[in-house]
Amino acid sequence: MLYLWLKALHLFSMVCWFAGIFYLPRLFVYHAMADDEISRDRFKIMERKLFWGIMTPSAVLTVIFGLWLIFTNVAFYMQSGWMHAKLTLVLLLIIFHIMCWRYMLAFREDRNTHSHRFYRWFNEAPVLLLLLIIILVVIKPF
DSSP: OHHHHHHHHHHHHHHHHHHHHHHHHHHHHHHOOSSSHHHHHHHHHHHHHHIIIIIHHHHHHHHHHHHHHTTTTHHHHHHHHHHHHHHHHHHHHHHHHHHHHHHHHHHHOOOOOOOHHHHHHHHHHHHHHHHHHHHHHHHHOO
């Protein structure tokens, strides 16, 4: 029964994390297009609240519950090739999260150098990561 609770909490926190991962770069798009101080200040507040209030706590909980799930059956998970691939993709997602933090800081300090087009493309990376992670977990191809 504990396993099912851990899985549910892992999935819930992952969904919350991805909600932020999808929305923050979209805020960057609009922030990069903003041409007045009031709008830029509003985006700074929204980005900070999303990153620290939803994304980061959800990321931490996703990792905690994920590791806890692994430790319920370490031998099985560490012998599974799909799990190694999934963990690699999760590491890439954590790197994406850190990149979001750095871009957020650049916006906060008014030193963003990227266009709204850059952030539109940047916003696509987590979609691919999510698709691959789901395929690995559901299909377990290797």
